[in-house]
Amino acid sequence: MDHRGTEFASIVKESLEGMRKIVQTRGLIAMYPASGSGAWEAAIVNTLSTGDRVLMFETGHFSRLWRQVAERFGIRVDYLPGTWRTGAVTADIEAKLSDDKNYEYKAVMVVHNETSTGTTSKIFEIRRMMNRLGHPALLMVDSVSSLGSIEYRHDEWEVDVMIASSQKGLMLPPGLAFNAISEKAMAANKAAKLPRSYWDWQELLELSRNGFFPYTPSINLIFGLREAVQMLLEEGLPNVFSRHQRHGNATRAAVRAWDLELVCEDPTEYSNTVTAVFAPAGHSADALRATILDNFDMSLGAGLSKLANQVFRIGHLGHFNDLMLAGTLAGVEMGLRLSGIPHSEGGIMAALDSLAPKSKPVVVRV
Amino acid sequence: MDHRGTEFASIVKESLEGMRKIVQTRGLIAMYPASGSGAWEAAIVNTLSTGDRVLMFETGHFSRLWRQVAERFGIRVDYLPGTWRTGAVTADIEAKLSDDKNYEYKAVMVVHNETSTGTTSKIFEIRRMMNRLGHPALLMVDSVSSLGSIEYRHDEWEVDVMIASSQKGLMLPPGLAFNAISEKAMAANKAAKLPRSYWDWQELLELSRNGFFPYTPSINLIFGLREAVQMLLEEGLPNVFSRHQRHGNATRAAVRAWDLELVCEDPTEYSNTVTAVFAPAGHSADALRATILDNFDMSLGAGLSKLANQVFRIGHLGHFNDLMLAGTLAGVEMGLRLSGIPHSEGGIMAALDSLAPKSKPVVVRV
């Protein structure tokens, strides 16, 4: 298919229109042939200039990586320390912004769902605080592992730049990266002095409005995107979110029944797409993961950087159903057993109790 | 691809060579573009004549259907009654053959793995009995739901005609049917008077020896067959069989833990590809199946003919692993719960105990 033809153009427009519904925005969406990391960089080079100050919160590994990207472009990052066991602490951000009488912070940058720890930050709470303070910083949010799985309301939460990618909640192979962009962010773009070409919003948004691109787009993935968006909208976003909630609850019920410890300490911040779990002290999470991979051909997420070998991560996002979850948790329970890791049995039963509560009124058809 | 060209011919020959390894024969294999039922008919019309007598055992629904095929061709079937809770009873067959001093029975026809009841008949025991008696009847075996999953040794067991198809242990879509044929069956073929064309072995075997067919073959499925055979041989038949054994054991452990009753009464005849389970008296197996389909998008097998609505069937064959089994059993357990069917909880735990026994020496890597 000719990516400069009208047929492809209409597919692009349809895909972008669908994405706006997923992102819950009426604004602009930039779509790149790139990984999600490209969209981190795009957010930065399109809105900031060398020497600008920004405020980030250390939610975990991915916030660290994003910080690194910013610093490589000469951005001065005030990186609020976190324990890796909570989301972004609004009070800590508020304290910094309150002190910033001259509005030196050009942006507050937060990871919505921190994949390395299984915590979800309260973006709307942060936005309300910023509005209360009247601080003009842009609010930039990485929703790579939340979009399409956990509630994200771009316009209502007044996010200025959102970062997302194709391979998580959108259920596609990796290779598409997105920015959703507020009017305020577009205004910042005009003043931003960092050099940019591939990531530049102006030409990209102007062309893609008509379904074209300044360079060869990821044709196959854009076809897939149209399907993925349609699947999510057919299921209905509220249903998608409650399905993930249901799976998050069941996974955490299993972890509790095993007497293992969740990385996320705050129940109001539990992630519904990934659950990070500590191996008991003295036991190697990576050995557990290897045992599970060898015996059950299932690959759990590793603990990243400072959580390396202490933590294993159970993903439950995208195209996922109750029985796949039960199979996953059965694999973990058998892996714990085979690895000789001390635990209580019956996590899988606790998950079943969560998914199919006994109190549920009995349905009998004859 | 041209099905009359040399490239396709070599794929056909390679596929048939692989099938011989799966079937454990050095003899001939006829491959039809058809369902398995076609191979039932082929076995009959190629070896028998109108008015011939044969002996069949009522293992369940599929033995009934095969009987019906035979009778439609004017074969006189002595159909030994069974309870649908055991495999073919060798002693019953022996009694009939012993009485048959004139060797009127031209064939003994048995279903190896009766999918409707989850029982596996002892083919080799039947063969040894026939040899002991010196009865010259052909031994014809339906291995549609056993081949490639449960041990089947064509040459060693001296089976004369085997019936199989593509969509079970061979993990392909339906559309290919097979006969494996002994020399004795080929001799019978020369004398057999039933009219035949599509199913006729002579022309088919002569052409397919060189990779050709008397009519357009199922090209796509034959490509798939080559792959499927290779997958099975790479895993190794003994490993394939013990994988199914392992899954059969775990499934039955779950059923026992639920305090439900297996259809198959004889532990030496348990099927390792399908487990049929009675719903408790007064409860509808079909309502349970509907609840599970609605809630978990999983389709269990129905009870067939005289077991209708009394039985549900759990398939565990083909490309299947521990975690898929655990997901399946979790779905059944939740379905029992949601349907208000009386049962003990923890079938899934019993399955885990079976799959990953606690006594297993602990493996720790650090």
Add this chain to the structure above:
Amino acid sequence: MDHRGTEFASIVKESLEGMRKIVQTRGLIAMYPASGSGAWEAAIVNTLSTGDRVLMFETGHFSRLWRQVAERFGIRVDYLPGTWRTGAVTADIEAKLSDDKNYEYKAVMVVHNETSTGTTSKIFEIRRMMNRLGHPALLMVDSVSSLGSIEYRHDEWEVDVMIASSQKGLMLPPGLAFNAISEKAMAANKAAKLPRSYWDWQELLELSRNGFFPYTPSINLIFGLREAVQMLLEEGLPNVFSRHQRHGNATRAAVRAWDLELVCEDPTEYSNTVTAVFAPAGHSADALRATILDNFDMSLGAGLSKLANQVFRIGHLGHFNDLMLAGTLAGVEMGLRLSGIPHSEGGIMAALDSLAPKSKPVVVRV
């Protein structure tokens, strides 16, 4: 997907409904997991009895094969000799039927489009003749290589049994075979005494009315059938037929320009799906085909039985467009050249003249 579930049943019904439109019938359609040859056999065993007499016309190789099937079932075939260069000769059939005062002929069996020679028989002319004579024989028609490409009107032409398959005009892999059946054929079915099971219409039609089958259907192909039928109906049958007409014309223009001889002698019987061409005397058609396969990776049809090595066949059916045809004819022209076969150059130009006539009013858009 469960082939006993309601979702699949509705796909089956939809596919059969579409097939009725393609076949241009309001009657019954039997769909088998089989090759087209199976549908030949089904037509015979469902309507005839051993010893019945039928009338067939020798249009070419495929009429011979069909005759062979009939004879294997003890049918007495009067096989009217043909030259393999025309369709069925209505007058010859008429002469036989006129003599048949006792209506001994139970069926007239004709191949609509004879793939081995590239001729199309005039089915409607035969039907009118039979009606004129008031002969009650069934009219059975093999439309394997015409259905979905060349006009075929089942009800209007009062065909009693049609034979078709998936891999030609329906553009699918091989593996589905069809009978379309008139009420008169259903009546004959009740009286027909040939034994049958797999091919038996009664149970198959009864179950498939509700979307089910007496044995495992070719699930994947039935999904494909639904798509294929939809593609044909979206293009519109008249457009599909005129597309093939256009390609048949262009191919014949090329053959004439090469000064080669068509097998089909009667321009009113030219096939629009396949063109059979004589190699000049003393030249091997198979050597030409081999040269073309080696040099251009294109496989032309071989001359079959008595035309072996004298004829090559150019297929132009199914999903085919002008440029694929041009590529095909270019391959033939280059093959003629490389094989040193005497011919005039420019067949490809003649085809272009046919496809895009110079007199066509010029379209200019600026």
Add this chain to the structure above:
Amino acid sequence: MDHRGTEFASIVKESLEGMRKIVQTRGLIAMYPASGSGAWEAAIVNTLSTGDRVLMFETGHFSRLWRQVAERFGIRVDYLPGTWRTGAVTADIEAKLSDDKNYEYKAVMVVHNETSTGTTSKIFEIRRMMNRLGHPALLMVDSVSSLGSIEYRHDEWEVDVMIASSQKGLMLPPGLAFNAISEKAMAANKAAKLPRSYWDWQELLELSRNGFFPYTPSINLIFGLREAVQMLLEEGLPNVFSRHQRHGNATRAAVRAWDLELVCEDPTEYSNTVTAVFAPAGHSADALRATILDNFDMSLGAGLSKLANQVFRIGHLGHFNDLMLAGTLAGVEMGLRLSGIPHSEGGIMAALDSLAPKSKPVVVRV
């Protein structure tokens, strides 16, 4: 598949090893999830600093776009004017470099195969000239539309940075971009001051040496890459190049026979992957393209920027064979006819003469 697992790592390493053979280098290859334009940017930001001077040659539209990228990063580009009808003129580059006594030019940047005009520049000639002058500038080459189709020898030609992508000669969907990097380029990288993160070679090369990536790679495309590379190496690079040569020759023979004018003026610079052709004065190339698209569902390349509406482009690269080319040229010839564009007939015959010369010794097999 887990992109942090060892199985994927070995696929990455295998793919990169294959790419080195295609690129004809023993050096480093950076592989990005991105379009080819990303690799233009990567070449610049990894080796240059704001204010650096570079020399580019105006071969056509794509050289213009690359220039634009460079200028967006503050590079001062001396853009040698070209006619868009030749490759890069070595003498013009030489004149500039000779004058550059202080070696201010940090890089010479050339498009190897200019897709907008169908010309191929003489990279090796440029390299020899640069060596003769002893000028230390890096030589950067865009081989997006030549790699894997037209001879490109990275090490022998001492190219410092090559730019390529997945969707042309590598026959994959778009989404992978590449740099091949000399040691001299790696040395320049250490000194280069442009900010960079996504495109940064250091981390990417360090990780991908072991089969990993600093961010989620395009998993699916990397699987495809392994296959594509294997296909090219199995055919053999010399055979691949001569196949494209053959198709380029035949296409140009057709254009000459039509009495149309090639954009490329120098026969030693004809592109073997794309042929750009002028519509006769007063005729719209876009109208011709629209007529061909409407009538034959074939999409020809448009004239770009200053050649808009004057030129149409015939692509003949990647997975392409003689008959596809013949079909393509037939489509053009019929399109010329239908559009009323003045031309001589018989381009397709000239192409056949080129592909299958009459003088070729006749092969007859009987």
